Structure formats: C-alpha cells, structure tokens
Amino acid sequence: MNFDLLHPRDQIVATMERIYGHDMTTTSGGNISVRDENGDVWITPARVDKGALRAGDIVRIGRDGTRDGIHPPSSEGPFHLSIYRARPDVKAIIHAHPGALVSFSICGQVPDTRLFPQAWKICGGVAFAPYALPGSTKLGENIAEQFAAKAKPNCVLMENHGIVVGGGDLSMAFARFETLEFTAQTILAASQLGEVRYLDDAQLALAPVTSIPLLPADPQVPTSREKELRKEICDFVHRAYAHRLMTSTWGSFSARLEADSFVVTPTDKDRSTLGVEDLVVVRDGRCVQGQLPSRVVGLHRAIYQAHPGINAVVNALPIHATAFSVSAAALDTRTIPESYLFLKDVPKFPFEMLINDVPGIAAAVGPKSPVALLGHNGALVAGRTVLDAFDRLEVLEATATAIIRGLLLGPITPMSDAIIEELLAAFPSV
Secondary structure: OOHHHOOHHHHHHHHHHHHHHOOOOOOOOOEEEEEOOOOOEEEOEOOOOHHHOOHHHOEEEOOOOOEEOOOOEOOOHHHHHHHHHHOOOOOEEEEEOOHHHHHHHHOOOOOOHHHOHHHHHHHOOEEEEOOOOOOOHHHHHHHHHHHOOOOOOOEEEEOOOEEEEEEOOHHHHHHHHHHHHHHHHHHHHHHOOOOEOOOOHHHHOOOOOOOOOOEEEOOOOOOHHHHHHHHHHHHHHHHHHHOOOOEOOEOEEEEEEEOOEEEEOEOOOOHHHOOHHHOEEEEOOEEEOOOOEOOOHHHHHHHHHHOOOOOEEEEEOOHHHHHHHOEOOOOOOOOOHHHHHHHOOOOEEOOOHHHHOHHHHHHHOEOOEOEEEEOOOOEEEEEOOHHHHHHHHHHHHHHHHHHHHHOOOOOOOOOOHHHHHHHHHHOOOO
8 A cells, every 4th residue: 555645534544543553642632634735734633532533534624724524623733734834844743642752741851862873864853842721822833933943843842741743744754753752762761771872973973784785686586485484574574563663664574585595674664564565585685676675684694694594683673672772781681581591691782883893793693692782773683483583572572671660679680590501401492
C-alpha cells in the first residue's frame, strides 16, 4: 500500500490506529490534521473514540472556514490552523499525550535529540511552548510562535499538556512523533542507570554508517530458500515493530543465503509495512541497481564473512537495552539462567567504532558473543537462524528491563561465577 496515495481522511485514520495501538494516546486525547493541495484542512473530530475512528468521522475545514462533517472538529483545531498559517511548509500535524513526553512536559523540560544521530536527523531540536488554556487563541499563538522561530523547529513540547509535531506530509510527522517519544523513553530509562551521555557536534557531524561499495548486479530469479527468508525477515520485523523493538524508520534485519550473499531490509522503508518485495539481496558486495539496502549492510556482511556459523543479524532499538547504550553502566546479564545463556557477556562499543572500525565489531560479535550494544545506536544481535537472532533480541530487552526496574528496589544481586560455570557446563550449546 502506498500511503501517499491514500486520501487525507484515510491517512489520518491509519496514523491514529498506530498511535493508539502503541499506547501513545488515549481514547479521548490527541488529534491529527492534514492540509491538502487545495488548502483544505482534514482533522480528527471532537469527542470521538480514537480507538474506533473511521474515515467518515474526519472533518474538512475549507480555506474559507466552512466545515464539512458529521462531527465538530477537534477543539484543538485552532492551534493546527495557527501552525499552518505560520509555516506554509507544514502539511501535517500530530498532537498527542504520549507518556514519556508528557513526563518532560510536566517537568518543564525537553528531550535532547542529540542522544541518537537518527533522532537528531529526524526531529532536530525541540522547542517549548508555555501553557495556555486548551483550545484557546492564546495556546495557538504560543505554539505558532515556536514553529515560526528562526530555527524553524518541527517538534514543540507544550507545558503541562503534550507534544505537537509537524511535517511536510503525515508520514514525516509520524516519524518525528514516534522517534521523539522513543528518545524520551530512552532518556527516562537511562536516567535510572546514572548520567545520560549525549553526542557532541563533532560526533553528529561524522558520516553515517558507511556501506560497502555496492556495484550493479543483474536481478536473479529468487530461489525457494530466498523466498522463505524474505517472509521470515518480514514477519519478524513486523513483530519487532509491534513489540517496540524497532521504530518505523530505524532497525535492520538480514539473513544469509550463501557464503557471501544475504537478504537484508532496505533503507528508508516503514518497518510496519515492510513487504517481501522490499528486501534487498546482496551478492558478493553487489545488489540490483536502484535498490537501497540498510545503511549497516557493510557491518552485516563483515559479520557473515567473519563467522560462518552466523546466519542472521539484527540491529534494533529495544528501549531498555538501548538505555544502556547511552549510559556508562554495563549490562550485567548474570540475572537469571536464560539471560546469561542466551546473551553471554554483552560488550559495548563506542559510537565512533560503528563508523571507523566495522571489522573490529564484526570480529567480536559471533557465536560465542552474539549480542553487543552500539554506543548511541541500540543493540546488535547475531544468531544461527532468523528465529535464534530474534529470540536473543527479546531476551536482551527482557533482561535490561528487569535490571532497570530492579534498581528501584535496591542493588542487583548477580549470579556467582560458580553458578555461571555450572550453567555453561550443563548447557554448552545454547
């Protein structure tokens, strides 16, 4: 499905389903609007269940102020219109009350998106609008003033209220909204581990993860094995997205086909709608011209070349595990038997290493050490199969979550060296 070809009312319904489905708004909270090519604004209605929104519920506000719909428009409609007047480049707006961003809102703070290169790229800096009565002209003025500021921010946190984001289309507005909430959640989790580390200007200026030099290759008829792997990858990417282990714009999965060929997720493709036809085959450093494999394709290939026993690789963003990647705290997996057996010791590589020393990471992540944390880039997991890699990813997040929550109770008591030796002797093949 091409989201851009949907009518604005259908885009709004589909987007609200994602927001509500991931607990980023409530039945009565939040609103979305889209400004079309005619200047008409399509907006969610007032007092309609966000969990059961239908296309027929969406209201049209014409350029002349006329309204068309079976419900009144959202009471927050005035500030949507204020933003559109202040920023002609904004064509879609999302406002909601996701938990982590509301935490920042009620504390008078904004999340620093310099936590991740991707967050900085997608969201930029976050502005802050002072409180005003919901639905009031003053609230619209306060928000529009921030959007119209010299820096032209696209994300504005509202004091004691929530977040409002804008984009050139609804896909971009949603990407910003989701990425910003993920960043806020990670900051809150990492704060329980100690000091949260952010990237400086020099680090943000570094080139993105370098890819292998992909040369044009002729398309080949897919084998049954390739078809099987394409479906497996898509199924697990969709599951990873549903369980918040990836975002719509961030996260990669690959599986080996042969010695130096593998199937990998593409870049700049919504993870929730990923189809088998979107995946890219890389053979001997080549792929079909025009296809864009994941930006970490070079890292995946290096791991496959270094470890013949590894047949699947995942880059993901489980919130609690990712919190360890932006703090000084080590992730001690000696919590329960399953955690240590599946994860072993989890190294953490500095941010620059993903850019400057891919071979070093590839050499360290393999059958004996299948999981690592990448500084400010989440988790890296290798497995014998697609299922094995995903299983370890889930165990990683469950372990990190238990540790961070356990810190609220007191010091963590890890299993002793004697217990670890006993486990490894009893389960040598895990």
